[in-house]
Amino acid sequence: MEKRYFTIAEVQEHTTVDSCWIIHERRVYDVSAFIQRHPGGEQMIVQRAGTDVSRDMVGPPHRHSSNAHRWLQQYYIGELSTGGGQDEEEIFSQKKQAVRERNTASQGSNSVMDARCKSVDPDNDLVDWNKPLLWQVGNLREKYDEWVHQPVDRPIRLFYSDFVEACSKTAWYMVPLVWTPVVIFISWYCYTELAQGNTQLFTSITKEYSIPVHKYCFPFLFVLGMFLWSLVEYLIHRYVFHMKPPASNYYLITLHFMLHGQHHKSPFDGSRLVFPPVPASLVVVLFLAAFHLLAPGAVGMSIFVGGLCGYVVYDMIHYYLHYGSPKKGSYLYGLKAYHVKHHFEHQRLGFGITSRFWDYPFHTVIPEEIFEKSH
Template identity: 90%
Template sequence: MEKRYFSIAEVQQHTTIDSCWIVHDRRVYDVSTFIQRHPGGEQMIVQRAGRDVSRDMAGPPHRHSSNAQRWLQQYYIGELRQDGDQEEEEEFAQKKQAVRERSTANRESNSVMDARCKSVDPDHDLVDWNKPLLWQVGHLREKYDEWVHQPVDRPIRLFYSDFVEACSKTAWYMVPLVWTPIVIFFSWYSYTELAQGNTRLFASITTEYFIPVHKYCFPFLFLLGMFLWSLVEYLIHRYLFHMKPPASNYYLITLHFMLHGQHHKSPFDGSRLVFPPVPASLVVVLFFAAFHLLAPGAVGMSIFVGGLCGYVVYDMIHYYLHYGSPKKGSYLYGLKAYHVKHHFEHQRLGFGITSRFWDYPFHTVIPEETFEKNH
């Protein structure tokens, strides 16, 4: 890759949200597309635009992780000009047209990946980014765990089939659009069933004594469902999404990448931040059947619909933690910084998404001192 050189005066001309350049170790980066995603908020970058951030990234108080340092390299655009760089800059200018033509040809011939993709070094990566990744990752074997936790800023294609690929992706608004009407309908159904006054619960499995369940119990059953979902959310994230597949098992590695590994590899792929409705519907049906067996009738339905609402809230919060800009000091601001730490430094800790509650009893909370100093 030919080097391009910039004077400090040129760098200082790019100090806005729309065009934001920074310098780190005499290398120039255009971080305009990253500003909104920064866990510390937009202003923390904008205030440092046009200048060297080496000391800020090294800390204290905010020492950035090795993954954060690596992530920065994706926005590299050139070097800060030094003595003797003029000749190299002129050489770059002569080659600029040829490079542009070659890049254009590559984009035209590459119909698989998004033209906006950025990569650190695709020629030396362990996979071929011009092909679907799902069938490649299993061959990484013992290298998979380290590779999948080195995030990149580019979209991922999983399948060869355009139809299957489309089913594996979705826009964030499809989640509330599909599931909110279902939550409303089943909430109404459960409430009206309880309102009839015919719902009873056994007080003891050894007697025939029943406890009536009134319609006023619905809000509490609904909230119980949301609370139970928060536990399910934690357990799925920790034990399924973050299972460590054996290096020798191609199929488990492939399954892990499909379920969650692809999200850690490309945490800002907006089309894969929420669960697509098609596969989600299969999981919802399984949970519905389980609740119907364990707690039939309006009581079980009330708890189930609360859990379904909890899922919708979870997916929306997860999307916001990646793309939102919460106000500094707010609850969501803390969650965003906490979740970014999970992605970039503590992949084996911090499994709570909507809250850190379950991280405490399961002893997986990110240490507070590390969290404050390193994010």
């Protein structure tokens, strides 16, 4: 394919949220589809629209990872023309600040961009993207770990069966749509059970001493369930989702890719960012059965429903960290930057999604970096 060349004036015509071009090492990129995904917030890209970001990419104050540089290549559209000579370069330099100021008004835009899924060169990749990947990744063996942590911006197909494939994907709004009524119903059931005043704690251990559990205890049990979920969230993410399968074990590699590897390979596949309701139902039933054995009655159910609510919050936050554009300085802004660093630089650290809390006692906190201040 013949290369396209753009003048600086042409690049500076694309300085909005809907059409955002940048220059990096004299190559031109259309990053419109990436703006909302940028961990530093969309304003940091819009402020630099139409300009050369080569120095910004290498820092200081923030050095972009090799994955970030490679990710940028997916938005390549052409080369910067040198036909304009030195005069054009001077014009470009003089207009740089004016472009940033002109685009300040568009920083608050929250429009949604369509993902741009670039085709994969079959000669340079280790799998055939025209076929379901789940049955191929196990054959990568010792190359799997490096391959799965080199993200691409394109959807993934796992299964041959259309029905099974559909069950493995879901829209984000299906999670609250399915589970919020369940949380409300179980909460109502637990509260009414406790309100009867017949619930006793530890009656199965000794009948001589028991603690009555009143309806006023329900909020505390609910919050306890949410807190316990945050620990479960961390442990699953670290020890299950980020297990390192042996290179010789085809089945463990396949299982890892199905559970979480596919998310790291394609972190912006919107249909795979939350847990589909069908497989989620099986996991929820297993947790419910475990709680029934460990803490039968309304007390155990109250803790369980708090954990179920924590799961819903977790899935919604996880989706937002990938597609949302939180306000700079907010709690979610910090979480988004933290989670994106987990994807692109520190895959063996930063396992907390809704909070960094458990990363501290388990010593998996991602090292702090200095993020660039908005101008």
